Amino acid sequence: MSELTLGLIRFGYLALLWLFVLAAISVIRTDMFGARAAREASQAQERRAAKAAGKAKTKPVKTRRGDPTHVAVLDGTSRGLTVDLAGAPLLIGRGSDAAIRLDDDYVSTRHARIAQSGDQWYVEDLGSTNGTYIGPSRITQATAISLGTQIRIGKTIMELRK
């Protein structure tokens, strides 16, 4: 094989190697800008949704009998506290912006969230230090809760009430 061919192979291969490196870098780049585009798209989506909601405002969602209406704290330092579910999603934590503010050393500033999806209520841990428990198990995903399901956060126990 001639020197020329080998030289071409050599430089061709180095070019290929660098093409791969640059392609990887450009994917990293589009990963950042792509995320922003996705955010703008979802903003547009939200605007559209808001418009649709404006039209639909005339018929509010009916609360059926048997649906939970508030969260009650059963045990812990904030025992007796009840918070209306109308303000959902409700943030649970030690921070001042929390809807359900717990004065408990084992509770993180932004600990968990109670939110509704359709007819179903969910509790989701927000990456707290000590975790959110339902029964004996620590939840790792948004978890469906119903009337009377006891949620334990630190020393505090709460549940949905009618």
Next chain:
Amino acid sequence: MANRSPAAPKRDPRPGPVMEFVHRQRRGAELFLLILSLAVGLGAYASVGLGTEGHIPTNMYVYGGWLTALILAAHVTIRYRAAYADPILLPIVAALNGLGVAMIHRIDIARQINNPDVRAFATSQLIWMTLGVLLFIAVLVLLRDHRRLQAFTYTAGFGAVVLLLLPLLPGIGKNINGARIWIHLGPLSFQPGEIAKLLLVVAFAGYLVLYRDSLALAGRRVLFIDLPRGRDLGPILAMWLISLGILVFQNDLGSSLLFFGMFLVMLYVATERPGWLVVGGALFAVGAYFGYLTAGHVQQRVEYWLDPFGHPDDATQIINGLYGMAWGGLTGRGLGLGSPEKTPYSYSDFILPSFGEELGLTGVVAIILLYALLVERALRTALICRDNFGKLIATGLGVVFALQVFVVVGGVTKLIPLTGLTTPFLSQGGSSLVANWVIIALLLRISDQARRPPPEFSEAPDDLPGFADDATQVVKLR
């Protein structure tokens, strides 16, 4: 890790679409990069054949098909099991692994010219890679949430210590090239330190998540630096002793440096206190000096590092590596056209000088850049990860790669004393390859969790992708 900046805007408690940084799946981009990475790996293999024998290797289709099948299997697993995972990690690893196999094959050819009976390392490397990819798939399929590993904090720590002690047992441990880091079970030999690396990261992360507050808050201030309390020094002293033990009893400078450095960086990341780096750096300096005084092995390495050309008969490895890289120059001799086999262990510890000889500085810089991107993606995963345990694991694993590449590249280029560590994914060696594939699977699992958009609440249930796919397990109680 905690956001202490008072200027940080107060976030809306509801993660509405406006506040969240939405990541896309990017599986198409990953496939595109994987095709390029296969071209890099297979191109190197073909080029080696052209350079050494003048034609494309006869088993090109078998090898190409095998490599493509492995990479595609990994890609399909990610599509189904970690759809939001980082799109760049797997292609980088695939390219590095392909490059490594090609170079090992190239050195096999040269070795077999001298002695046709020697074992071909490239075949066994491909088998180890297959095992690595299978374990990669197993981790992604079986481990659905990395936080489950937190339950195994102490088990992992104990397992790591046992694995590190195994080579010292008289029956199965064996001294190879002065270092006692291998175990032999029948025909199989294994370097347990590579697995211990992963277990130690998990153990440190679990421990630091629990105790970082007490390690971060208490302490005295001396000269602008918060020094930690005496009673909090326990873990760092224990780790220091373990590292020193590895250095003294196993003569393994590289692993000792790697484990201690990894622990120190994780401690610093968890507590945000430079005081730990000061304490750790001082401990390391004392330990290194002690090692230098007591272990002849270490003294020798330092001497060869300071003056390799003064010991032409003993420091051949470094000298040949340096000459090889110099001969390669800016663009290299071309794959298959240099003579990297003249350096002892040019297929494992000294694989980087082999690339320097045949691909030149241009090729080596590309390879180092690939490692840099790998580390960047690991740290990026740590930044966007929502839970502290995942953050610490991703940081630890990224730091392991960074330190390992630094120690190896620094060693072969005579920047620091030479220590025996493998170049991740390039070097011949099964334990290292398999362990690194598992590490990448773990990183992908964490990045999938971190990039997956949280399920959106308070909207119509039919446009809720979060609840439809397997990301959200709805736990029914009662």
